[in-house]
Amino acid sequence: ALARQVVELSGASSSFENVIPAFVEQAKSLFLPTNPDLGRQFNEVGDQLKAEFQPRVNELIQGIAIAYAQRFTVDELRRIQAFYQSADGQKLVRTIPSIMEETFGRSQQWSQIVTRDIVARFREEFAKRGIRL
Incomplete structure (x- = not known):
């Protein structure tokens, strides 16, 4: 309970x-x-x-x-x-939804950038091996 x-x-x-x-x-x-x-x-x-x-x-x-x-x-x-x-706890509860929303947006943007960079590195590494992706 x-x-x-x-x-x-x-x-x-x-x-x-x-x-x-x-x-x-x-x-x-x-x-x-x-x-x-x-x-x-x-x-x-x-x-x-x-x-x-x-x-x-x-x-x-x-x-x-x-x-x-x-x-x-x-x-x-x-x-x-x-x-x-407590007042701090109540503020956390009120604030978490907006933090999560912002975090979701930032994580989507971050994951797109990192994925793009990883794809680029795959291409670079395979190019060194004479393979074009």
Whole structure:
């Protein structure tokens, strides 16, 4: 229970609020191209399935809580809980989504540059061997 509270205080549980709607939309996109005339019905069923499957997010949150409980002692979890309840902890929870978004963008850009550089080096090394890629 303490581990689950830590997960909730950390903001991790709220980050999964849109997972089920995204999965439903993804599933709808599998069917809509071949059944475009059923768009309204897919929306209706999609709304029904979102409500039906949303409680299953608790399964994921419980799994995360178990992972916390396995890795931290009760005393450690209490200190983590206290941190998340502090002003600094609350600021971290509010700020993490924007940091993650920025980090994602930067990591995509970085990976493209590094991949480009690796491809260039492959070409250079194979050129030294008389092989043109």
